[in-house]
Amino acid sequence: MxxxxxxxxxxxxxxxxxxxxxxxxxxxxxxxxxxxxxxxxxxxxxxxxxxxxxxxALVNAHTHLSMGLMRNYKDDLPTLQEWLAEIFPIEDQLTERDILLASRLGIVESIQSGVTTIADMYFNQHSTAQAIIEGGIRASIGITLFGDLQQSKERVKKSEALLRSFRSHPESRIQFDYAPHAIYTCPKETYQYAHDLAKEHGALLHTHLSETRKEVEDSVQEFNATPLAYLKELGCLDDIRLLLAHCVHLCDEELEILKEVDATIVHNPSSNAKLSSGLAPVSKFLEHGLNVALGTDGASSNNNLNLFEEMHVASLIGRVYTPTNTKLSPYQVLGMATTNGAKALGLDHRIGRLExxxxxxxxxxxxxxxxxxxxxxxxxxxxxxxxxxxxxxxxxxxxxxxxxxxxLSLSVEDVLHDANACWTDVLSRKRG
The missing domain is CATH 2.30.40.10 (Urease, subunit C, domain 1)
Structure with missing residues (x-):
């Protein structure tokens, strides 16, 4: 054709x-x-x-595709921790079919927003992969690790057949990374396990990092180190590519650490503002020569997957909150949503430029x-x-x-109908 x-x-x-x-x-x-x-x-x-x-086409470098089911649900809570306390019990109710229907919803929204590539972090990756294939977009799907080492090994084992099938097709629209959720939900053994798998398979390690001030303070109290310094001590930054979501509260010493490793910071300005997490010092990231991509986070904390809106918000914040002399230019922001996102996912030889x-x-x-x-x-x-x-x-x-x-790739009316019916069923299960 x-x-x-x-x-x-x-x-x-x-x-x-x-x-x-x-x-x-x-x-x-x-x-x-x-x-x-x-x-x-x-x-x-x-x-x-x-x-x-x-x-x-745009690259959404950090999202939770299936969280669109929880859009506008319990989203007026004052902190990330209080919000998660409402969200985690809902997630415990979700089945593979729920994830499939919710993923289709997120894919439709992504397509309508000009996004063809996402980096997703969620559960039941088989369902998300199926929806990606149906929808025709491309994805870096995180094998999300949550909890202790045994739980993490079970999650990886469940995905082994899926991983083998996609690794045999290097030009596939789907690749997989390893995604320990955060240092407050995963112990050191889980991070080290994820690092070793990422190194073995040439995959990304995708994680939340320094999203809130409380996360940083708790890390210093428990580990006597900031989150990034803690991961460095564990050896989890070496010889792999890193996709670090949020990074709102990095200190100058941590920026020096990132200069020495293969890392991308994913800026999620709307989610960071809505959850009162803070404003990421993107100008500092750029002055240190770091790769910065753009993400929406999930539609339950944003509350959409609109990367055009993220570009707008990132640009406005990047011209007001300038802890250095660097103010974001429109071209730099477009780069975050295209070329930088492609580079972050190791796809810059395939997408991100029109050539x-x-x-x-x-x-x-x-x-x-x-x-x-x-x-x-x-x-x-x-x-x-x-x-x-x-x-x-x-x-x-x-x-x-x-x-x-x-x-053209999915029936919008069917997707919306199924998502509404699915959410009604999830709430019924939760009440039951």
Whole structure:
């Protein structure tokens, strides 16, 4: 299947400030060219993109896809700890089918927001993987570890067949990482086990880190070290790639530690603000040369999976809360949601830029909107003005997942109906 995206305003994310009016050719799963179409390219489908902006599809580098079931539920509690005390009992009720239906809901929301790639951390990974395959997006799915070493080994064992099947397909849209939840839910043996597995399989270690001041204070009291320093003492930072969610309360010494390892900080500004966790010093991260990606966290603590909104909030906070002289530019924020996210997941050789040879993960933004007129600076417009609802068309690996706002890979009406029925059933089980 060959597709020609004709006469688009293209932001390839290859160079700061660079945009051009040109064509994009898609041949199968990959981008054939970005430039004037050659006469020898015979497309099966042509998209007139004269009123559209083409850019790399977005990467949500930290989320809990299935937590959309708990959207707007018990979310006015003052602290993360009090909120989790309400959420954990609900999660204990969830079945594999619940996770499947909730994952489909999160995938629809992601597609409608221009996201083709997520890094997920949750339970019952078989169900999430099935939903990812159905929905047509790509994912780095965390084998979530929670509790002591024996419990963690049982979780990994349950996923062994699934892991083997996907590791045999290096071009798959699904990869797996190891995701010890946090230092307050996992003992040192669990972290060391996760580290060893990540090292053995060349996988990410994905974890929450220094999300709240209380987490840091408790770590210092219990381990006589901050959370990152504690993980360093355990040897859990060495020789692996790290995906560290939140990192709101890192100190300067910890930033120096991160400079020496292969780590990405995932900034979740809306969740951090809503849960009163604090404001992450992103300008400090950037001045230390650290890779910073963007995430939504779960839809129960955000309360959506809208990465356009995250770009907007991150940009605003990044211009007000500036503990250094660095203020976030629109291009930097777009990079967090595209190129940096791809790098974080080890996919930067496949996605994150619009160039010949890259896989065709492309979103088309409808510019024919009052809030995008006049356009003037497209980078500024995408970060400060654009809405998720402006995403017109979305491709993942060359497959069109949405066209003119109609999701093609899943039935939206069925997904919404099933999610509502599922939540009613979960609450009934909880009361029973």
């Amino acid at each position: 060959k597709t020609l995206i004709s006469n688009a305003l293209v932001i390839p994310m290859t160079k700061e400030g660079y945009s051009l009016r040109t064509d994009i050719g898609i041949d199968g799963t990959h981008i054939a060219f970005v430039g004037k179409a050659e006469p020898s390219f015979h497309p099966d489908h042509i998209i007139d993109a004269s009123s559209l902006l083409a850019m790399p 010949a040879g890259m896989e065709a993960d492309i979103l088309l933004v409808d510019l024919h909107k009052s809030h995008l007129t006049p356009l003037n600076d497209p980078f500024s417009a995408l970060v400060y003005s654009a809405q998720a609802s402006d995403v017109d068309t979305l491709f993942c690996q060359g497959r069109m997942l949405m066209q003119h706002r109609k999701v």
